[in-house]
Amino acid sequence: MRLDYPPNVKIVRVPCTGKVDLLHILKAFEQGMDGVYVAGCLEGECHFLRGNLRAKKRVGHVKRILAALGINPERIQMYNLSAAMGGRFVEIAREMTGKVRALGPSPIKTGKGREFVEGQGEEKKQ
Amino acid sequence: MIVAQAKPIEDIVTMIDRYDKIILAGCKACVAVCAAGGEKEVGILASAITLARKRDGRAIEIREVTLERQCDPEYVEQIRGFAGDYQAVLSIACGVGVQYMAEHYKTIPALPGLNTSFMGGSLEQGVWSERCQGCGQCILHLTGGICPVTRCSKSLFNGPCGGSSKGKCEVSPEMECGWQLIIDRLKALGEFENRFTELFPIKDWSTSRDGGQRKITREDMKA
Structure with missing residues (x-):
C-alpha cells in the first residue's frame, strides 16, 4: 500500500490490547507523551474474546484519572480496526496526531498546570 | 474482608x-x-x-x-x-x-x-456489599444467617418496621428490607413459627461501638 503515517507516532506492540494495563498508559504520559491511543481489533472480533473490551474499559479509566488531574482526557483514545485495514490505520494515526497537536504540549511536560476543568468539559486557557 | x-x-x-x-x-x-x-x-x-x-x-x-x-x-x-x-x-x-x-x-x-x-464480600467482579458490623454478639443462628444489624437500615431486632414495602427498604428503592429477607429465609427453612413466638431481648450494644474501643486478649496466645 505504501501509505505514510506521521513519524511521531511511536508504536508499542502488545499481543492483544487486553494486555494493555493502566500503568502502561500512565507511564507513557509520565514520560512526556502528549497523547496515547490504543489500537485494538474490531469489537466482537477479539481472538481472546474480550481483550479489546477490557482495553476499552481501561482507556475509560485513564480518561477519568486524567480528567481528575486537569489533563484533557482527549489525550487518550481507543480505536478499533482490523489488521487488514491499513488505510484506516493511517487515517487514525493522522487523526490522532492532528487532535493532539491541536491540544498542544501535555501540561505534564510543560508543568503549566491544569488545562482541563472537570465538569465544564472545556479547556482552560493557559 | x-x-x-x-x-x-x-x-x-x-x-x-x-x-x-x-x-x-x-x-x-x-x-x-x-x-x-x-x-x-x-x-x-x-x-x-x-x-x-x-x-x-x-x-x-x-x-x-x-x-x-x-x-x-x-x-x-x-x-x-x-x-x-x-x-x-x-x-x-x-x-x-x-x-x-x-x-x-x-x-x-x-x-x-x-x-x-x-466489612463485606464481593457480589461479582467489581461489586462489594456490606455484611457485618462487628457488633460483638453474633445472632446469625437465630436470623437465618442474615444479619439484622447490617441488613436492616435501623438495625432492628424485632422487625420489619413500617418502612418495609414489597421487600424493599424505605431508605432506597434498590435496598432490600433485611427483615423481609430474614423472614423469607426462616420460612424456607421451616423455622419461622418456632423462632418468632418470642421477642428478642434488648441488645447490649456495649460489645459494639457504643462501648468504646474494643480489645481482645488471649492469654493462651501471649508470648
Missing part, C-alpha cells in the same frame, strides 16, 4: 502538597483483594501523583512499598530502615493500617489514601 475505596485523586494531591518525598504504602491483605490498596493500586496511584506534580512543574519522590499486612507490627516495622528518609507515609491500607503507621513512626505523618468503607 475490609472493603475500602480510593479517595479522589485531587484530595490526595492536596493532602500531600507540603511533601516532596513520601512513602506510598500498600497492603496485601483485604484492600488488595478489593482492588483498592494492593501492589497494583500503589503503582497506579504513584503514577497519578507523579503526573499531578509534573503538571504543576514540581518534582516528587515516591517510594513504593506493599507490605504483607499493615495491621501487624512485624510487617509495619519493615519500612523502619528507610522511613526516616521520607517526609510522610501515604498509606492505602484500611484505617487500621494508617493508624499502625502513625503509631510506629512517630516523627513522620501517616496519611490515608483510602476511605475505609465496611
